Amino acid sequence: MCFFAINFFKENIHVYPPPLIAVYEKHVHAALFAVLLAIAPLTEATPVTIGNNSFETPNLAGRFQYAPTFTSWIFSPGAGISDPPSGFGSTAAPDGSQYAFIQNQHDFSQALTFAANDNYTLSFLAAGRPQNFFNVGGNTSYQVLLDSTIIFADITTTGSPFISEQSTFFATAGVHTLIFQGLTNFVANGDQTLFIDAVAINSAVPTNGNVPEPSTLALLGLGLLGAAGFRRS
Numbered sequence: 038m039c040f041f042a043i044n045f046f047k048e049n050i051h052v053y054p055p056p057l058i059a060v061y062e063k064h065v066h067a068a069l070f071a072v073l074l075a076i077a078p079l080t081e082a083t084p085v086t087i088g089n090n091s092f093e094t095p096n097l098a099g100r101f102q103y104a105p106t107f108t109s110w111i112f113s114p115g116a117g118i119s120d121p122p123s124g125f126g127s128t129a130a131p132d133g134s135q136y137a138f139i140q141n142q143h144d145f146s147q148a149l150t151f152a153a154n155d156n157y158t159l160s161f162l163a164a165g166r167p168q169n170f171f172n173v174g175g176n177t178s179y180q181v182l183l184d185s186t187i188i189f190a191d192i193t194t195t196g197s198p199f200i201s202e203q204s205t206f207f208a209t210a211g212v213h214t215l216i217f218q219g220l221t222n223f224v225a226n227g228d229q230t231l232f233i234d235a236v237a238i239n240s241a242v243p244t245n246g247n248v249p250e251p252s253t254l255a256l257l258g259l260g261l262l263g264a265a266g267f268r269r270s
Contacts, residue, residue: 082239085149085157087215090236091133092118101125101138115143116219119232126167128232131199136234137217138166139179141226144218149238151208156241159215160203165193166230173228178220183213193231205241 088109095105097120104112112118119125120135130136137145151157165175174195181189181204189204215238221229 082242085151085238087149087236091234092135092137093133099123110145110147112145113143115140116145128164128167130234131162132235136232138230138232139217139219140230141221141223142219144216146214146216148212148214150212151210154209156205156207157238158203158205158241159238161236162199162234163193163202164199164232165195165197167196175230177229177231179231180218180220182216183208
């Protein structure tokens with residue numbers, strides 16, 4: 038439709054002198070582009086499917102479990118899921134009733150399918166284990182990897198509440214493994230644990246406060262068409 042409209046205008050301006058043709062055509066093209074932007078659907082973030090992203094399976098009913106199976110995630114021996122209050126303390130889950138935990142240098146992972154070559158945004162919640170009478174805590178360094186590439190790294194401290202974390206990264210289309218990995222050595226630092234919850238990945242949608250609203254673009258297009266018509270008369 039756009040091609041027809043542009044050619045239609047071109048065929049009806051051949052009688053004008055070349056300078057006016059160029060000006061008129063420029064207005065018509067700009068107007069059509071503005072109108073098309075106004076009527077085009079807005080791009081929305083596309084989520085990547087993550088199984089058991091809030092760690093609600095299995096239902097542990099006030100307990101914790103190391104390396105649970107059939108959860109979509111693969112846990113190493115020192116990582117698992119907790120339903121507070123449990124042996125890992127009473128820190129409340131911010132999403133659902135359970136969350137994952139990672140002790141020291143252990144990890145959990147999941148293979149995910151990415152639909153396209155694109156920029157993506159990882160988001161999740163992280164907290165540090167509270168201290169108890171065994172003098173354990175949550176002073177932990179950790180990182181998040183996509184396959185072997187580090188896409189996020191941070192620390193938690195003992196008793197720190199859940200906070201929102203976010204990172205943008207590029208991924209090619211296909212299957213990639215998302216890994217949450219603890220880095221704190223047990224021998225040097227003792228028993229240190231972090232909690233993870235509400236893991237999500239979406240395609241990254243650029244945001245710019247200067248982008249006009251669709252109604253503004255439509256009015257701009259109509260104004261340019263009007264200006265072009267005025268130059269014809």
